[in-house]
Amino acid sequence: MANRLKGKVALIxxxxxxxxxxxxxxxxxxxxxIVVGDINADAxxxxxxxxxxxxxxxxxxSKCDVSKELDCRRLVKAGLNGFGKLDILYNNAGVLWxxxxxxVIENTEENWDKVIGINLKGPNFIxxxxxxxxxxxxxxSIINIGSISALAGSTIPQDAYNCAKGALIxxxxxxxxxxxxxxxRCNIIHPGMIDTPMQHVYMKNPQWTKAVEDDIPMGRFGKPxxxxxxxxxxxxxxxxxxxxxxxxVDGGFCAK
Ligand SMILES: NC(=O)c1ccc[n+]([C@@H]2O[C@H](COP(=O)([O-])OP(=O)(O)OC[C@H]3O[C@@H](n4cnc5c(N)ncnc54)[C@H](O)[C@@H]3O)[C@@H](O)[C@H]2O)c1
Numbered sequence: 001m002a003n004r005l006k007g008k009v010a011l012i013x014x015x016x017x018x019x020x021x022x023x024x025x026x027x028x029x030x031x032x033x034i035v036v037g038d039i040n041a042d043a044x045x046x047x048x049x050x051x052x053x054x055x056x057x058x059x060x061x062s063k064c065d066v067s068k069e070l071d072c073r074r075l076v077k078a079g080l081n082g083f084g085k086l087d088i089l090y091n092n093a094g095v096l097w098x099x100x101x102x103x104v105i106e107n108t109e110e111n112w113d114k115v116i117g118i119n120l121k122g123p124n125f126i127x128x129x130x131x132x133x134x135x136x137x138x139x140x141s142i143i144n145i146g147s148i149s150a151l152a153g154s155t156i157p158q159d160a161y162n163c164a165k166g167a168l169i170x171x172x173x174x175x176x177x178x179x180x181x182x183x184x185r186c187n188i189i190h191p192g193m194i195d196t197p198m199q200h201v202y203m204k205n206p207q208w209t210k211a212v213e214d215d216i217p218m219g220r221f222g223k224p225x226x227x228x229x230x231x232x233x234x235x236x237x238x239x240x241x242x243x244x245x246x247x248x249v250d251g252g253f254c255a256k
Contacts, residue, residue, distance in 0.1 A: 139183020
């Protein structure tokens with residue numbers, strides 16, 4: 001199947017690398033024009049260049065720290081200025097800072113605020129400014145990226161991250177219910193361990209990597225494209241009766 005997103009415009013946060021870049025390239029190959037948002041301008045501009053080289057589609061970049069409301073508003077505006085409408089909001093940007101995000105009894109207020117700011121306030125701001133654009137357009141699809149960390153506690157605590165991702169589940173459902181009759185669908189994907197720059201810092205430790213792989217029924221990390229393909233289904237009209245749903249994509253980790 002090709003052109004599954006023909007004529008659509010997709011805004012993707014954190015599209016400079018990892019899962020966000022994989023989704024940006026896949027969505028563009030399927031006919032969508034892409035609004036790339038990232039805090040890292042070099043990475044975001046590189047994604048735009050790759051889209052132009054590898055696909056027949058188009059893309060624009062706007063530098064955006066999703067924890068800042070004005071940046072999110074500017075990203076939405078960049079999409080509207082560039083392509084005249086938005087059909088898909090993909091809240092992918094996130095940070096896992098195991099060095100500063102630890103147990104509830106250790107986390108500083110500053111670090112808690114930073115982690116919650118990016119992982120939870122970010123999707124909130126993108127929805128706040130993006131939903132009016134979707135409504136003008138008769139609806140659309142919102143995809144939030146959660147985590148299996150939202151479904152079970154971590155043996156080594158990362159409490160701010162897990163709380164942010166957990167709260168994103170109920171934000172997803174609330175948006176799904178509020179806007180269902182106006183044609184907006186909102187779903188959340190929970191990735192398992194995915195081989196992206198986020199994990200590369202930890203994957204440098206072969207013992208850690210082996211232990212993680214041994215704990216996954218499929219015995220391996222997922223690829224960013226394996227999340228992007230699920231997101232493509234949610235972004236496309238093929239999932240037209242799905243809203244408020246949680247999809248776990250984790251090589252069987254949560255099935256244990
Ligand atoms: N990789 C995993 O194992 C894994 C597992 C579960 C969930 N997730 C989630 O998947 C999503 C994508 O993660 P990834 O693995 O591709 O990570 P990544 O670190 O490889 O890429 C994240 C991207 O987000 C950007 N970014 C970081 N902070 C930002 C900010 N404040 N504003 C805008 N952009 C920002 C980065 O520059 C980068 O381009 C995240 O929400 C993450 O929490 C990842």
